[in-house]
Structure formats: structure tokens, C-alpha cells
Amino acid sequence: MLVGFGVAIVLAYWLPRFVSGREPAASALLIVLGWALFGWMPGLSETISPLGAPKAWETTSELCLIMGLFGVGLRIDSLTGKGRWAPTVRLLAIAMPLTILGVALLGWQAGGMTLVGALLLGAVLAPTDPVLAGDVQVGRPTEGGEHPVRYTLTTEAGLNDGLAFPFVHLALAIAGAGALTLGLAGEWLWRDVLYRIIVGALGGLVVGWLLGKVLFEYPRKNALAETEAGVFALAGVFVAYGATELLEGYGFIAAFVAGLRLRRSESGHAFHVRLHDFSESVEHALTSILLIGFGAAMPALLAALDLQGALIGLALIFVLRPLAGWVSLHGTALRGRERFVVAAYGVRGVGSIYYLAYAGSHLELTNEAQLWAIIAFTILASTMIHGFTAAFAVERATGEKQSD
Template sequence: MSDGSFFALNGYHFALGAVGAVVILAHWLPRFFSRREPAASGLLILLGMGVFALVPGVPSFPDPRATPFPWEIVSELCVIVALFATGLRIDRLSDWSRWGPTARLLALTMPLTILSVAVMGWAFAGMTAAGAILLGAVMAPTDPVLAADVQVGPPQEGGEHPVRFALTTEAALNDGLAFPFVYLGILVAAEGLAPATWGVEWLARDVFWRIAVGTAMGAAGGWALGQVLFAVPRKAVLAETSSGVVALAGVLLCYGTTELVEGYGFIAVAVAGLVIRRVE
């Protein structure tokens, strides 16, 4: 072509190549330094920053401060898939005594962490009470992806040490159980630090109702999806087709319907993963 457009450089293709290279390097480089595979998240962030700083022609992504909606959707989808996958990893539920450390992490450690962060934000950083509560609610939950290296392995791998079991089950449920404190921060921002005004409503709706509905919807959705994948029809089950997109669709269905009835979808997808594993 005389105008030279045959060799035109497209920023979109630069971005695709850079993303592929960064993902491969982030998972490959640690093999030089350790036989164990450390979490690649930090390397992904550093290498991504390097790409945008050094590689010419890479298009800029939308600024999350100006266009937050796409980032919210992508983040939400990533979290619900990660929580569902964390629930799937649990091979043995065993007896209820095994859940004791998980219950203490969720019912004692996480609220105390939220309280500590909120007090420090309010007392030392000069934040408002509402902002400090929201900061605590955001920072307290364990990331189910970043904590993967100290959790149990994939399904049927075994090695479910009690500590790993506690960390895995806690990471699966704590994102959803942090939501009551998010709503608490919103209530304080809207109506002030006056528990007599909104305390009963918060406990009834944001704590008891939404947690109970999320748990029930997750159990029902997980059982139904398990039947579709592994039981019905008996001689031609859908799981034999290795159609992972059906499992993803089931997660989206479970999450969406739970949110429609005012339950915590994050709790629902984690419980669905646990129940599907039992059905399978």
C-alpha cells in the first residue's frame, strides 16, 4: 500500500500484547526464585505500571473516578467468581467443631478489626465517623484471591489442614459478612451517629434478613445447579460436557436473584459453591 497503512500501529494490539506478556511474566518469573509459587498479584500490578509508563501507544483505560460503572461491574464479577470458586475448594465439611475457628474469625476478629480501623481513622486521621466505619468495613475482609497460597488446594487435592480450612472458609464468607458494616457507615452518614434512630432497622434488615436470605438462596441455588450439572438427566449429565459456562451462568443466576430479594449475593455464591461440591 502506497500510504503505508499496511504497517499502521494499533494501540489496541499493543495493549493485547502487553497484557499477555505481563500475565505470563508475573507467573513465570517467581519460578527462578522459589519452588513455591507466590501470589502473582503484586507482580501483575508492578509490571502493568511499567507497561503503561514505558510502552508507547498503549491506550489509556477509563479513569475510575470519572467513569466508575464499568470498573464496578468488572470488580463485582471477579469477586463473585472468586468467592464461588473458594467455596468449591472445600472437600470435607466434617463436623461443626471444625468450623469453630472460622466462626471466631468472622464473628469476633473481623468486627474487632473493623472497630479498630474505624477508631484509628476517626481519632488519628480526622475522618468522619461514617467514613471511618466504611474504611474499616472495606479493609477488614480477607481477599479470597490474594490469600489463595495459604488456603486449601483445588477440589479433590486433599491437604485440608485445620488452619488452611479456617482461612479458606473465612475468606469465602467475610466479603458478604462485611456488608452490614458498609450499610452501617451509610446509615451514619445519612442519619448521624444515633443508634436509637436506626439501630433496630439496621439489625433487622442489614444483619439478620440479608444474611439469612443470602445463605438460603445460596443453598437452594447451589442444590438446584448441582442437580442440573450432576444428576438430571441421570444418564446424560451436563457436567460430562465440561461446559464451564453453565457453572458461570448458575453463579450469575444465584447472585442476581439473591440481590433481587435483598439478600447478600456474596454470601449466596460462596454457599452455592459449598453446596455444589457436596452434590458432586
């Protein structure tokens, strides 16, 4: 097993370098290599499948996400600028709900799912991934040059994992109650939408501010930042996420906002690069293991896939997300190719694994095998399609050159 994992990781990052100086296809290769190396072992796929052990997948993907979200927050050098956040807000407020609605309708009408199962499918597939979309995001801290295309894709990925959570909670609440009532809708609005989002944002702001004080200011002449120990990134993530979850807020929002707020403390300090690199290293290690395991589970996950399920996944990638994104970006400063790239390149990945594992560990799902089959197929297709084309598409849209 150890040899297989090691070989898969090396090959996934090594093989793309024969074509490119970067590793845009590593995520897809990790899944495929996990499938090739372990998927044939009798009984292994069924044993490790999230259908039977959702809690392990929930916990691992949760750790991947919070490390990725914190690192994404640290990446953003500037928060100001005319219209800079307008595309992000539109993607979150317009494109994401439209995507959820579109996928839910397809799941209900074409996939034959229950309304709850279809709504859950839409919520699970709605968020773009902060972990697997590094190739289309802004660079490391202090590098500057944050093109609007990269900036929008980065900030969207940083926020929409937390903002998709209310819709997951809505699906679970309806499933538990048996019907959507006015009372349930009202409780969902004040608790799952308003309270948890606000607490998530405030939790991230407070922890990010405190961490900035601890790392850079006290004691001023012997600050922790001088140690260059990147493990403080791990500590910051744990505190921001854990404290917010204890208050029933959205920890994903807190992890991103904490990184964003910490980045404002001594913003030009080189220690931010160290923190980012450490969090990225932990994220890459966890994600590599997760995706190889996901590939190994593919035979069990795809057993329930039918033509309708595959078409739902492809419709999301090629029609629903691009169309919803294109419509939502109308009136922004993004034009032509820029608008298309932002609309089309919403990678699906670890976030979808987490949300469905979370739902499966909290409720007995009627369409669970079908849901996992569609999710698995969509993630595989998204990582392959977006992974092999993202670098080229973003460079054409931004006018940047790929570095070796």
C-alpha cells in the first residue's frame, strides 16, 4: 500500500512535466492512478468506499478544505480596488443558486431522484474547489499581479464552500421533517443562513486579528514570526475552524476569513509566504492521499452510475455552470474571454466529497449510491477536463505566460 501511494504521488506530479512546467493535471492523475493501482484488489473498493465509511471521508476532506481555505486567504495581497469584488459577489449570489437549481431539476426530472436527493445533489456539486483549483488562482503572498480572472476564481473558491452549506442543511432538514414547512423555512433562514454565516465571518476576523498580534507584535522585539515556523498556520486553522464550529458557525468561512485577516497584519512580511507554503504542503499531502483513496474506491462508487447520472455531471461542467456564471457576470468589468474562463472553470473536487460524506454520516440517504456515483463521475470528469486545459485557458485570458 505504501509503495503504491508513493508511486502514484510521484507519477501524478512527474508525468505532466513532460508536457508542461507545471502540474495542472495532478489531481486527475492521482484519482486515475489510485484506481489503476488499487481498484483491482478484491474487496478493497467496497471496504474503503464512502458509502460504507462516510465519517472517515468527511474528516479527511474536512482537513483538506480548511487547510486549503486558510492558504487561499493568505494568498490575496489586496482587498481594495474599483469593482474588484463585484464578479465574486455575483458568482456567489447568482451563479451558485442557479447552479444548485439547475442540477436539482436535472436530478429530479432526469435522474428520477426524490426532491430532497435532487436538492442535496445540487448543493453538493455547487461549490468550486479551493484545493484542486490552485492552477487558476492568484500566486503566493507578496507576488502581486492579481489579474481579475485569477482574483475572482480565488475569492469565489474561498467563500462558496461555506456558502453552500445552508443548502445542504436545508436538504437534510427537509429529509428529517418529511416536508418543507413555513416554520422549517424560517428556522433555516435565521439559523443556517444568517446566524451561521455571520458567526463564521466574525470568528475568522477575530482569530485572524489575534493571530496577527501574536505572530508579529507581541513581544515586538522577539516576535514569533522571526522563528519562521510555518506550523503556526496549522494552529491558526485549528483555532479559527474549531472555535467557530463550537459556536455553530460555518468553520469553512472562518478558515478563509482568518487567512484573509491575518494577511493584513504586516502584509509585506516574508513570514506570510512561509505560512502559506506550510499550509499548502499539508494540504497537498492530505489531498494526495484522499484522491488516491478516492480512485481506489471508484469501482464501488461508479457501480450505480447510469447514463442519466453521467449526463447530469457533464451538463454541470459544460452547460449549467458556464451558463450561470456567464449570466451572473453580465455588467462586470470582465469581458469576452475573461468572462468565459471565470464562468467555465469552476473545478469540482474535495468540497463535494466532504458535503456528501457529511450528509451520509448524519442521515440515511435514499439515493446515496446514485448520489455518490454522480459525484464521483463529475469530480473525475472535472479534474480531467479542467485540469488539462485550465493553465492554457487562464493564460490566454490573462495574457500571462506559463512559467517553467
